[in-house]
Amino acid sequence: xxxxxxxxxxxxxxxxxxxxxxxxxxxxxxxxxxxxxxxxxxxxxxxxxxxxxxxxxxxxxxxxxxxxxxxxxxxxxxxxxxxxxxxxxxxxxxxxxxxxxxxxxxxxxxxxxxxxxxxxxxxxxxxxxxxxxxxxxxxxxxxxxxxxxxxxxxxxxxxxxxxxxxxxxxxxxxxxxxxxxxxxxxxxxxxxxxxxxxxxxxxxxxxxxxxxxxxxxxxxxxxxxxxxxxxxxxxxxxxxxxxxxxxxxxxxxxxxxxxxxxxxxxxxxxxxxxxxxxxxxxxxxxxxxxxxxxxxxxxxxxxxxxxxxxxxxxxxxxxxxxxxxxxxxxxxxxxxxxxxxxxxxxxxxxxxxxxxxxxxxxxxxxxxxxxxxxxxxxxxxxxxxxxxxxxxxxxxxxxxxx
Ligand code: ACO
Numbered sequence: 458x459x460x461x462x463x464x465x466x467x468x469x470x471x472x473x474x475x476x477x478x479x480x481x482x483x484x485x486x487x488x489x490x491x492x493x494x495x496x497x498x499x500x501x502x503x504x505x506x507x508x509x510x511x512x513x514x515x516x517x518x519x520x521x522x523x524x525x526x527x528x529x530x531x532x533x534x535x536x537x538x539x540x541x542x543x544x545x546x547x548x549x550x551x552x553x554x555x556x557x558x559x560x561x562x563x564x565x566x567x568x569x570x571x572x573x574x575x576x577x578x579x580x581x582x583x584x585x586x587x588x589x590x591x592x593x594x595x596x597x598x599x600x601x602x603x604x605x606x607x608x609x610x611x612x613x614x615x616x617x618x619x620x621x622x623x624x625x626x627x628x629x630x631x632x633x634x635x636x637x638x639x640x641x642x643x644x645x646x647x648x649x650x651x652x653x654x655x656x657x658x659x660x661x662x663x664x665x666x667x668x669x670x671x672x673x674x675x676x677x678x679x680x681x682x683x684x685x686x687x688x689x690x691x692x693x694x695x696x697x698x699x700x701x702x703x704x705x706x707x708x709x710x711x712x713x714x715x716x717x718x719x720x721x722x723x724x725x726x727x728x729x730x731x732x733x734x735x736x737x738x739x740x741x742x743x744x745x746x747x748x749x750x751x752x753x754x755x756x757x758x759x760x761x762x763x764x765x766x767x768x769x770x771x772x773x774x775x776x777x778x779x780x781x782x783x784x785x786x787x788x789x790x791x792x793x794x795x796x797x798x799x800x801x802x803x804x805x806x807x808x809x810x811x812x813x814x815x816x817x818x819x820x821x822x823x824x825x826x827x828x829x830x831x832x833x834x835x836x837x838x839x840x841x842x843x844x845x846x847x848x849x850x851x852x853x854x855x856x857x858x859x
Pocket of ligand 1: 693723730734735793
């Protein structure tokens with residue numbers, strides 16, 4: 458469906474494909490997307506079924522190992538993850554090195570590469586046991602790191618993980634709980650968080666996953682590869698879009714809630730304004746994840762009978778866009794991020810934490826893709842070519858003569 462002639466220029470045996478719009482970088486058996494039909498499947502299972510019936514750890518197992526676990530396999534996997542949720546005490550000191558108002562994404566990414574320095578005897582990408590323990594450590598510790606990044610930003614003490622709780626319950630407690638005080642875990646929030654993590658768990662060769670594979674193709678260890686992926690995810694055109702959506706909705710509300718004027722601005726491309734949370738490189742139809750999230754948004758945001766006015770702005774924007782030729786012609790539909798920010802806000806997360814939650818969800822996908830890449834005998838170091846557009850050969854001139 459792309460205008461390939463505008464994007465591709467054949468030059469000798471090198472093909473220019475800016476943004477890799479038409480270039481597959483690998484074979485993969487993990488995630489299937491049909492962007493025109495709005496289909497997403499992990500290892501063959503439709504996302505709708507997984508979001509409704511599965512849970513995040515089971516989906517993580519499915520992505521990483523290729524099959525749904527039996528009851529005993531899931532129990533073993535869950536208990537291995539639970540045993541590794543604590544951070545080394547020395548790593549906790551690391552959080553003090555950042556300014557109090559540091560964005561949690563670089564804190565998360567730095568802490569993940571720092572994590573590798575604590576396990577120097579188990580980093581060999583070609584040792585199956587090393588890869589396995591690194592997988593478990595990352596899945597178990599990323600929620601703890603994320604919660605500590607948040608605690609640091611608000612000046613509260615860190616809470617140790619409570620391994621009687623599930624991964625999501627533990628994360629919510631470590632994030633919002635305070636020492637010596639009971640924290641009531643809201644089961645609706647746990648269910649919504651679980652679903653959101655499932656929906657973000659993999660999305661084939663997106664920007665951050667391609668980054669993880671590219672860094673890993675140089676045989677960098679799993680921690681450093683995932684750390685690079687977190688940086689890629691932080692960009693506003695990728696994982697950063699969920700916070701950008703909320704800032705956009707907030708801005709519209711502050712300007713009096715005039716949705717039509719905002720849509721006009723977007724269509725006129727005034728100051729490069731985009732309808733954040735709309736459009737996708739692959740989906741040229743309603744993002745199936747957005748359809749699932751929209752239902753959850755409704756449940757969570759109407760929970761206590763208190764309706765967030767930002768939800769009405771979002772619904773109006775969607776309605777206008779779906780009826781407007783600008784968006785119809787360009788096949789721009791809501792993507793996964795259009796509604797997630799509203800749910801995260803209702804859960805009590807500040808905007809800065811939204812992309813961190815995306816990273817928690819995407820982690821099993823990054824791990825699965827990195828493992829698939831390392832195990833593939835056809836993998837080569839990623840090394841794109843370029844079309845050189847600079848000067849031809851020139852003579853060096855001494856500075857006095859320039
Ligand atoms: N609002 C307004 N116009 C848009 C939008 C948007 N959100 N997205 C694309 N367009 C327009 C472009 O201006 C362009 O118009 P033109 O043909 O008149 O020049 C046309 O649609 C095609 O857009 P591209 O930028 O070429 O599409 P691309 O596939 O490169 O970009 C992207 C996809 C980055 C997601 C883009 O749609 C975007 O910036 N969306 C907003 C940010 C966002 O929500 N990102 C999250 C993506 S999902 C994820 O990472 C989980």
